[in-house]
Amino acid sequence: MLQQLRSYITKEQLFTAADPLLLAVSGGLDSIVLTHLCVQAGIKVEMAHCNFQLRGAESERDETFVRTLAESYGIPLFVRRFDTETYAAAHKRSIQVAARELRYQWLEELRQERGLSFIATAHHMQDNVETVWMNLSKGTGIAGLHGILPVQGRIVRPLLFATREEIKAYADAENLQHVEDSSNTTDKYTRNFFRHQVLPRLEEVLPEVVKNTGSSIERFREAEILYRQAVEIHKKKLIEQRGEEYFIPILKLQQAVPLATIAYEILKPFQCSTAQAAQVVELLNSEPGKWIATATHRIVRDRKWLIITPLEATASTHFIIEEAQHLVQLPDMLLKLEQLAREGFTVPATASIACLDLQQVQFPLILRRWKKGDYFYPLGMAKKKKLSRFFIDQKLSLPEKEKVWVLESHKRIIWVAGMRIDDRFKITDKTRKILKLELA
Amino acid sequence: MLQQLRSYITKEQLFTAADPLLLAVSGGLDSIVLTHLCVQAGIKVEMAHCNFQLRGAESERDETFVRTLAESYGIPLFVRRFDTETYAAAHKRSIQVAARELRYQWLEELRQERGLSFIATAHHMQDNVETVWMNLSKGTGIAGLHGILPVQGRIVRPLLFATREEIKAYADAENLQHVEDSSNTTDKYTRNFFRHQVLPRLEEVLPEVVKNTGSSIERFREAEILYRQAVEIHKKKLIEQRGEEYFIPILKLQQAVPLATIAYEILKPFQCSTAQAAQVVELLNSEPGKWIATATHRIVRDRKWLIITPLEATASTHFIIEEAQHLVQLPDMLLKLEQLAREGFTVPATASIACLDLQQVQFPLILRRWKKGDYFYPLGMAKKKKLSRFFIDQKLSLPEKEKVWVLESHKRIIWVAGMRIDDRFKITDKTRKILKLELA
Structure with missing residues (x-):
C-alpha cells in the first residue's frame, strides 16, 4: 500500500x-x-x-x-x-x-x-x-x-x-x-x-x-485533456475578439464538426447554457437580427457573423434623434420615424407602432435603455408609474426587461418602446400632426 | 412521435x-x-x-x-x-x-x-x-x-x-x-x-x-469526435513512416500530453493493447535495444527513436545467385555483381561496395538474412567472430540488425552486406580477377 x-x-x-x-x-x-x-x-x-x-x-x-x-x-x-x-x-x-x-x-x-x-x-x-x-x-x-x-x-x-x-x-x-x-x-x-x-x-x-x-x-481524464486541446484549436479558428465584442463567422461555424459541442464550448465563457447554445445553432439558419441573451452577453445573428456583445455595453448606449432623422439602427432593431397629418389617419393597433401628438414632443429625442428610477404616465392613467412596477404588471422576464428601450423628450419618457406610450403625449382632438414611431 | x-x-x-x-x-x-x-x-x-x-x-x-x-x-x-x-x-x-x-x-x-x-x-x-x-x-x-x-x-x-x-x-x-x-x-x-x-x-x-x-x-459522441481530432494531430506530429517501418522520436513522445492515451492511440494500429502501450511508455525510460512484440509488430526502443517493424518482414528469404547473374533485386535494395581484371583496379572506400578475390569464391552464391549462430572472419582479423557480437560492436539497433543481408559462398559468409567482407576472400597480391559487389 x-x-x-x-x-x-x-x-x-x-x-x-x-x-x-x-x-x-x-x-x-x-x-x-x-x-x-x-x-x-x-x-x-x-x-x-x-x-x-x-x-x-x-x-x-x-x-x-x-x-x-x-x-x-x-x-x-x-x-x-x-x-x-x-x-x-x-x-x-x-x-x-x-x-x-x-x-x-x-x-x-x-x-x-x-x-x-x-x-x-x-x-x-x-x-x-x-x-x-x-x-x-x-x-x-x-x-x-x-x-x-x-x-x-x-x-x-x-x-x-x-x-x-x-x-x-x-x-x-x-x-x-x-x-x-x-x-x-x-x-x-x-x-x-x-x-x-x-x-x-x-x-x-x-x-x-x-x-x-x-x-x-x-x-x-486523459480523453478530456485531448478534448480540450481540440476545442482550443476550433476556438482559435472560429472566434475573433474586437474590443469588447467577439465575432464568429457564421459560414465557418456551420461547417465545424461536431457543431453542437463546439458551439457550446465557444459560447460557454459568455454564460451560455447548453440549451441556449442549441438555440444559437438554430439561429445560424434564421434571418439576421435575431439574438439570444445570456446573463452577461447578447449573441446576435448578423449577416455574416455571430456578434457577442457584453450586456453592459448596450446598457449605456444613447441615441440622439434629431427631427430630420427618419431611421435609427439599434443593435437589436430598427426605429422608423414619420411625421404625418392628423386628417384621415387611423392609429394602428400594434404595440410596435406608437403614434404621438407631434406638438407635445420636443426634439432632439433620446433613445436609451430604461434604468432604475424611470417612470412615466402609462396611456390611460392619470398617475405616474415606475417602469420597474410596470414591467412586473407586464410580467416581463429579467432578460426581457434588460432589453427595453425608452424614448425621451426633454427628460420625459414619451414611449416605452414596443409597449406603451405616455398619456401626456397621446393623440387628442387638438392634435394636428402625428409623430409615428415604428420598431422593426 | x-x-x-x-x-x-x-x-x-x-x-x-x-x-x-x-x-x-x-x-x-x-x-x-x-x-x-x-x-x-x-x-x-x-x-x-x-x-x-x-x-x-x-x-x-x-x-x-x-x-x-x-x-x-x-x-x-x-x-x-x-x-x-x-x-x-x-x-x-x-x-x-x-x-x-x-x-x-x-x-x-x-x-x-x-x-x-x-x-x-x-x-x-x-x-x-x-x-x-x-x-x-x-x-x-x-x-x-x-x-x-x-x-x-x-x-x-x-x-x-x-x-x-x-x-x-x-x-x-x-x-x-x-x-x-x-x-x-x-x-x-x-x-x-x-x-x-x-x-x-x-x-x-x-x-x-x-x-x-x-x-x-x-x-x-461529440466529445469523442473532438478527442479523435486531437489524437490525429498528435499522430501527425509524432509518427513518421519510412517504407514498412514507423519511427517515433522518443524525446517528442515523452513530452506529449496526455502521454498514456497518446501512446495507446498511436500504437493501437499495430495491435498494441492498453497494457502493452503502458509497457512501451516505460520503455521510453529504459536502455536502447529493448522491445515489445505485438501480434503483428515489434516496437523497439532505439537510441532516439521508437521503431515499429512488421514481424513478417523479418521472415527468411534466400536468393540463389549464379555466376552469369549480374543483378539481384531484393525487397529493399539492389545487388550488382561484376567480374573485373585486377590490373589497374582501385578498391573504392565505400561500405556499399565489396571487392573480393574471385578465385576464392564458389558459385552459386546465396544471399539471405543473417541468422543466429552466423560467424565470419571480419576483414583484418585472423579470428572468426559471431555476427551477433559484430553487430554490438557496430552499435546496430535491433531493426537494423534484422535487415542485414549476408552473402554466402559454399556455406562461408563472404560479405556482411554493406558492412564488412570476410578476411579470407579479400584481394591479395595473388588475386588476378575481382568480384565486385555493389548495393544500391
Missing part, C-alpha cells in the same frame, strides 16, 4: 518530498489510513480537524479522538469548531454545502498561514466511482467523467488509487482505530443510495466494477 | 426521403412501432425477419405474426430460418454472438440484393443507456461511451431518441399488437441485469436517469 501510494504520487505528480501537507482528518477510516501512510512514507504533515457541531456528542467524540491521535503521532493539529447551521441559514445553503464551504475555506486559510504546500484529503476509488455514476445518472458532459481529481488547485487526493477494501485491509493489518466518518453526511441522499444500494448490487454480478470504472475514469 | 422521428432523422442525417430501408422486424414491441412509424412517415421499406429456431413454437409464432403484419401493410417480407445452434457449434460462438452474426450477415446480403440503402433496427434509448452503463462497469475508454450509434456503416437506428415508455405509449395509442421481443436473449445475463435490476432501482430515486444518461451519451 505504501509502495502504491508512492507510485501514485509520482505518476500523478501530486507533490514532491519537499512539500509539507495539511491533512484533513475527520477521524474516519480513510483519513486515519492516509495519516498513517503519510507518517510511514516520511511525508511532512500537519493535521486539521473540522468540528461542524452537527451531531452533538458524536462530534465531540470525533474531535477528542483526532486530538489523541495527533498527540500520539506528535503531529501539530488545528481544530476549528463551526456553527454550521447558522452559516447555512445566513447564506441560504444546504447543511452539506455549508459544511463543504466552511471546510475548504478554513483549510485553505490554515494552509497559507502555516506555509504548507497542499491540502490532502482521503478520497478513495469508491468515492470517485460513486461521483461518476451519480454524474452520469444526472446527465453530464465529458467533464463529469473525470470524477474527483487527484490534483485540484491546492488540494491533493493521494488515496484515489485505493479501494475501500484495500484501505480497510490496511487499517486492520496495522490495527488502526477510527470513528465513523462524518463525511458520509455529504451529498447524503443520492451518494448514499449509490454507495449502499447501487454499487453493492453491481458488485454481486460484476465483482470488478469499482476497479473497472476507476481505471476508466483515469482514461476519461 | 412521428414528428420526433423526423427531427431525429434530419438531425443525425440518418437517410433521405429517397432512401429505401430494410427493417429488421422481430415482432417485438420496438420493431412493430418502428414499422408503423415508417409507414406513417411514408418511408419506403421492406421487412426482414430472422427465425433463429431457438425457442420452438414461440419462434414459429413470431414468424407467423410478422408474416401477417407484413401482409396487412402490404410490405414485401423476407424470412430466413437459421440453424443457430449448428452455426454456433461449428464456429465456436456463443448462441448470442452466433445469432447476431447470422442476423447482420444475412440482413446485409438481403439489403444489397434488394438494392436498399440501409438496414434499420429498432434500438431505443434504454438499450443505449444499458450499453453505456455495462461498458462503464466492465471498464472502457471514451469509445465505450458513445453507446449504440445512430449510423454505423449501412445500419441506422432511427428510434434511439425514444424511451421504452414513449414506444409503449405509442403502441397503446395506435393499438398495435406485438409478440415478446426475442432480442431480449442477447447479452442475456449482464444486460438483463441492468435492464431489470439496476435501471429500475435507479429510476426510483432518479426518475430522469434514462433521459439524463441518454442526452449525456449524445454529448459523449
Whole structure:
C-alpha cells in the first residue's frame, strides 16, 4: 500500500518530498489510513480537524479522538469548531454545502498561514466511482467523467488509487482505530443510495466494477485533456475578439464538426447554457437580427457573423434623434420615424407602432435603455408609474426587461418602446400632426 | 412521435426521403412501432425477419405474426430460418454472438440484393443507456461511451431518441399488437441485469436517469469526435513512416500530453493493447535495444527513436545467385555483381561496395538474412567472430540488425552486406580477377 501510494504520487505528480501537507482528518477510516501512510512514507504533515457541531456528542467524540491521535503521532493539529447551521441559514445553503464551504475555506486559510504546500484529503476509488455514476445518472458532459481529481488547485487526493477494501485491509493489518466518518453526511441522499444500494448490487454480478470504472475514469481524464486541446484549436479558428465584442463567422461555424459541442464550448465563457447554445445553432439558419441573451452577453445573428456583445455595453448606449432623422439602427432593431397629418389617419393597433401628438414632443429625442428610477404616465392613467412596477404588471422576464428601450423628450419618457406610450403625449382632438414611431 | 422521428432523422442525417430501408422486424414491441412509424412517415421499406429456431413454437409464432403484419401493410417480407445452434457449434460462438452474426450477415446480403440503402433496427434509448452503463462497469475508454450509434456503416437506428415508455405509449395509442421481443436473449445475463435490476432501482430515486444518461451519451459522441481530432494531430506530429517501418522520436513522445492515451492511440494500429502501450511508455525510460512484440509488430526502443517493424518482414528469404547473374533485386535494395581484371583496379572506400578475390569464391552464391549462430572472419582479423557480437560492436539497433543481408559462398559468409567482407576472400597480391559487389 505504501509502495502504491508512492507510485501514485509520482505518476500523478501530486507533490514532491519537499512539500509539507495539511491533512484533513475527520477521524474516519480513510483519513486515519492516509495519516498513517503519510507518517510511514516520511511525508511532512500537519493535521486539521473540522468540528461542524452537527451531531452533538458524536462530534465531540470525533474531535477528542483526532486530538489523541495527533498527540500520539506528535503531529501539530488545528481544530476549528463551526456553527454550521447558522452559516447555512445566513447564506441560504444546504447543511452539506455549508459544511463543504466552511471546510475548504478554513483549510485553505490554515494552509497559507502555516506555509504548507497542499491540502490532502482521503478520497478513495469508491468515492470517485460513486461521483461518476451519480454524474452520469444526472446527465453530464465529458467533464463529469473525470470524477474527483487527484490534483485540484491546492488540494491533493493521494488515496484515489485505493479501494475501500484495500484501505480497510490496511487499517486492520496495522490495527488502526477510527470513528465513523462524518463525511458520509455529504451529498447524503443520492451518494448514499449509490454507495449502499447501487454499487453493492453491481458488485454481486460484476465483482470488478469499482476497479473497472476507476481505471476508466483515469482514461476519461486523459480523453478530456485531448478534448480540450481540440476545442482550443476550433476556438482559435472560429472566434475573433474586437474590443469588447467577439465575432464568429457564421459560414465557418456551420461547417465545424461536431457543431453542437463546439458551439457550446465557444459560447460557454459568455454564460451560455447548453440549451441556449442549441438555440444559437438554430439561429445560424434564421434571418439576421435575431439574438439570444445570456446573463452577461447578447449573441446576435448578423449577416455574416455571430456578434457577442457584453450586456453592459448596450446598457449605456444613447441615441440622439434629431427631427430630420427618419431611421435609427439599434443593435437589436430598427426605429422608423414619420411625421404625418392628423386628417384621415387611423392609429394602428400594434404595440410596435406608437403614434404621438407631434406638438407635445420636443426634439432632439433620446433613445436609451430604461434604468432604475424611470417612470412615466402609462396611456390611460392619470398617475405616474415606475417602469420597474410596470414591467412586473407586464410580467416581463429579467432578460426581457434588460432589453427595453425608452424614448425621451426633454427628460420625459414619451414611449416605452414596443409597449406603451405616455398619456401626456397621446393623440387628442387638438392634435394636428402625428409623430409615428415604428420598431422593426 | 412521428414528428420526433423526423427531427431525429434530419438531425443525425440518418437517410433521405429517397432512401429505401430494410427493417429488421422481430415482432417485438420496438420493431412493430418502428414499422408503423415508417409507414406513417411514408418511408419506403421492406421487412426482414430472422427465425433463429431457438425457442420452438414461440419462434414459429413470431414468424407467423410478422408474416401477417407484413401482409396487412402490404410490405414485401423476407424470412430466413437459421440453424443457430449448428452455426454456433461449428464456429465456436456463443448462441448470442452466433445469432447476431447470422442476423447482420444475412440482413446485409438481403439489403444489397434488394438494392436498399440501409438496414434499420429498432434500438431505443434504454438499450443505449444499458450499453453505456455495462461498458462503464466492465471498464472502457471514451469509445465505450458513445453507446449504440445512430449510423454505423449501412445500419441506422432511427428510434434511439425514444424511451421504452414513449414506444409503449405509442403502441397503446395506435393499438398495435406485438409478440415478446426475442432480442431480449442477447447479452442475456449482464444486460438483463441492468435492464431489470439496476435501471429500475435507479429510476426510483432518479426518475430522469434514462433521459439524463441518454442526452449525456449524445454529448459523449461529440466529445469523442473532438478527442479523435486531437489524437490525429498528435499522430501527425509524432509518427513518421519510412517504407514498412514507423519511427517515433522518443524525446517528442515523452513530452506529449496526455502521454498514456497518446501512446495507446498511436500504437493501437499495430495491435498494441492498453497494457502493452503502458509497457512501451516505460520503455521510453529504459536502455536502447529493448522491445515489445505485438501480434503483428515489434516496437523497439532505439537510441532516439521508437521503431515499429512488421514481424513478417523479418521472415527468411534466400536468393540463389549464379555466376552469369549480374543483378539481384531484393525487397529493399539492389545487388550488382561484376567480374573485373585486377590490373589497374582501385578498391573504392565505400561500405556499399565489396571487392573480393574471385578465385576464392564458389558459385552459386546465396544471399539471405543473417541468422543466429552466423560467424565470419571480419576483414583484418585472423579470428572468426559471431555476427551477433559484430553487430554490438557496430552499435546496430535491433531493426537494423534484422535487415542485414549476408552473402554466402559454399556455406562461408563472404560479405556482411554493406558492412564488412570476410578476411579470407579479400584481394591479395595473388588475386588476378575481382568480384565486385555493389548495393544500391
